[in-house]
Amino acid sequence: MPAFTPKHLLDCPDTQTFEVFAEPLPSRASRFPALKSKGSSRGEIYCASSGRIIVYESALERRAAVICLASPDVVDIWDQPPPVIYTIGAGGIERRHTFDFRLVLKNSCRIAVAVKPYERAIATCFFHHMRLIARQLDRSFADKVVVLTERELDPIAVQHAELVLIARRSHDPEADAAIQHVAASLIGAVSVNQLVDRTGLQGRGFYAIARAIGIGMLQPVSYGPLCGYTMVKSLVSEGRL
Structure with missing residues (x-):
């Protein structure tokens, strides 16, 4: 079987369409980082x-x-939500903290998500402060607090x-339906190349597979960058979706 090369990604017939450009809605962030703060890598991502x-x-x-944006379990992400108020010490000194994100899941x-490099979190007693905030957190804002460091953000998971997110920029119901049809009867694990060959859609099939992974229909079972050799299984045929 030929390798799944970048050429396949360019071989997309006219039946694949891309969303008509519309001015994106502004961020809901309650604050914005300084444009030239030291160590900052400020930027933005479009949530389709x-x-x-x-x-x-x-x-x-x-x-x-x-x-978070690619997860099938997350239905809303609020960047830099309004700060929460908490107190420290016997004197009840009031402090404020702005979380990086507030997620709402399907359930x-x-x-409330705080992102911090692990070594910095240790050096600044960040985990202690987050536990303190979690105990005082208004449940109308969040049910739990999660701290994410580079230890939780696996590079391969980020690449997937x-x-x-790239695949979601295109709209291709025919390719999505073809992958769903194959996934419904898929037994065991097969490579992305094999799934693409079964649909005959080439690049369109690859993007449809990525979208299927994004909604939890397919799941990679081999560790490594998502490519033609990645082994995937169907959660539909297993009755888990």
């Missing part, structure tokens, strides 16, 4: 599901945002998520 801009202020935050659970 909401049509809204998501802002970040570091490369690590961007990785976290990409993972309605709300998660990046491809999912």
